[in-house]
Amino acid sequence: MMGAMTRRLWLVATLCMLACRLRADAEQPREVAPEFTLPDADGNPVxxxxxxxxxxxxLVFYRGWW
Structure with a gap:
């Protein structure tokens, strides 16, 4: 029998997965990224x-609060 804490953790995990899945504006795999130019480590445009x-x-996007 699952304890109350285990059930809560499963519920939270399930809700988090559903919330991530419902994001309609997120980029989908294999979509073409818009064209952009950024400087490299030496300041040259790439x-x-x-x-x-x-x-x-x-392309990897890091999300952080630092």
Whole structure:
């Protein structure tokens, strides 16, 4: 028999997963990212198109409060 705390944890985990799933405006895998240009470590501009010409590109977005 599950304890009350275990049931609460399962409920919270399930609600979190549902909330993440309901985000309609999130980018979907395999969608094409909009074109952008950013400076590299030396300050030279690098565009997404330049990176794509070398092969597949993976964009990672970190969300943090630091």
């Amino acid at each position: 565009s997404l198109a330049q990176l794509r010409s070398r092969g597949p590109v993976v």
